[in-house]
Amino acid sequence: MHDTEGVILRLKTAEGHLRGIQRMVEEDAYCIDVIRQIQAVQAALNKVSTQILDEHLNSCLVTAVQGDDPAERQRVLKEIAEVFEAATRV
Amino acid sequence: MHDTEGVILRLKTAEGHLRGIQRMVEEDAYCIDVIRQIQAVQAALNKVSTQILDEHLNSCLVTAVQGDDPAERQRVLKEIAEVFEAATRV
């Protein structure tokens, strides 16, 4: 991954957000507000996933598709379809 | 697209499913049952999208990445990240 620091920063922010949500629950915050904050964390995680996929496409995938190993190329292409399918269900 | 007929068949099935849901609504079916049927159509559409993406990766993407035009390659890779991001929000 190229922008390792950027990705870790975003993950750390999401982690801090989750800790804040635990405090909300401890302090008996309104349920709907808690759900909204969880949805905000998930939206942030969607963005991190997209950024990581973007980097993956521009590095590993390009290498695999331009490379000499058809099995490796198939594997890399199949994985992308798989995380896409999983994304539609998450 | 390679399996054009398979994709059209799946889309036709989803279309027929949507017509059936309209009849349910006309016949005053229970709301929750209607919502569950709509969710079933969406799950089916997720599968069609994944199939189309899979074919796209194995044809257009391979061509673009192995080709001589860096701008074209960038465009194709960017589109995949975009539909992935959209998938996480749909």
Add this chain to the structure above:
Amino acid sequence: MHDTEGVILRLKTAEGHLRGIQRMVEEDAYCIDVIRQIQAVQAALNKVSTQILDEHLNSCLVTAVQGDDPAERQRVLKEIAEVFEAATRV
């Protein structure tokens, strides 16, 4: 359901949209454009589901929660949690 006509109109629009997507596939449209149109149909279906749930909450749910049958009330509340959980996965 109160706004039966509104819901049917939206479902008919989604159905027409799906037919248009079949034509796109027949005419060999660009895969990514097809996926984007499918995602647009899914976003429209999300709106119909939300409208139906909204009507359900304001009618069936109110009746069940104000009614005398605790088992019926439990059933109705459980169904809402179930379609919510399914929504997070679709």
Add this chain to the structure above:
Amino acid sequence: MHDTEGVILRLKTAEGHLRGIQRMVEEDAYCIDVIRQIQAVQAALNKVSTQILDEHLNSCLVTAVQGDDPAERQRVLKEIAEVFEAATRV
């Protein structure tokens, strides 16, 4: 919320999972594996949201719907439709 401890435990687990993902990124793990782990966290968060909604339906919502304040009832019902709509987009 009734099962405050259960909810906090699940949120803590998700938080620990996110920390593990940061380590993966630091140790230069394969991008697709990282994305899959993020999707696993999101699936876990979907379950927490559903549990919280379930508790909310069985407490606040029942109180509001059986109560004397129509504006309060409207507010509570509207919020549920809103988090449902947001769930379909997350």
